[in-house]
Amino acid sequence: AQSVTQLDSQVPVFEEAPVELRCNYSSSVSVYLFWYVQYPNQGLQLLLKYLSGSTLVESINGFEAEFNKSQTSFHLRKPSVHISDTAEYFCAVIKAAGNKLTFGGGTRVLVKP
């Protein structure tokens, strides 16, 4: 079975500073990887995904994540955060031939002015 580890449960960061959220996964088979964001009191929204192709994937709001197969990682980065990026971020993995998402424990990002 696959598993996902998000190494940081909370990340405080100042506005306009860069942020990196770490995600490592474990799986014996090929996987697809996702980052979801949950804004306060809201549901989950897909931020970005890696299915195949380029290992660097980007979202429309400035986030990017890089799939590193050798390090089994899918870290999420943003070069300059905004107050509105305050949210909880979840890394998730699914077997390429499967249909069940496995989530990491989540990283709460608090952007300070």
Added chain:
Amino acid sequence: SAVISQKPSRDICQRGTSLTIQCQVDSQVTMMFWYRQQPGQSLTLIATANQGSEATYESGFVIDKFPISRPNLTFSTLTVSNMSPEDSSIYLCSVEDLGGDGYTFGSGTRLTVV
């Protein structure tokens, strides 16, 4: 992406009662998934619901506690039975988006059991 309507959005219930959560999708989907997010924690898959067959439950979840219905390809319900305060969580439904966008989630049902 699929659009999911989930209701109720929140409820406060008395212990010992049951609550049924509804999930409506704007397109036909083969599988629907039900998750629980306990306070301050990540999401845990409860069960997978296929139309026309019994739901498949994950370890630690049983049908008597979380009965699921899946009467057609666009609708499912999850019932939280004989509730206790430990059932206070956010419950979310999800579907696989065949457009390739991954998995879409409903906005969740925030349940508080008192």
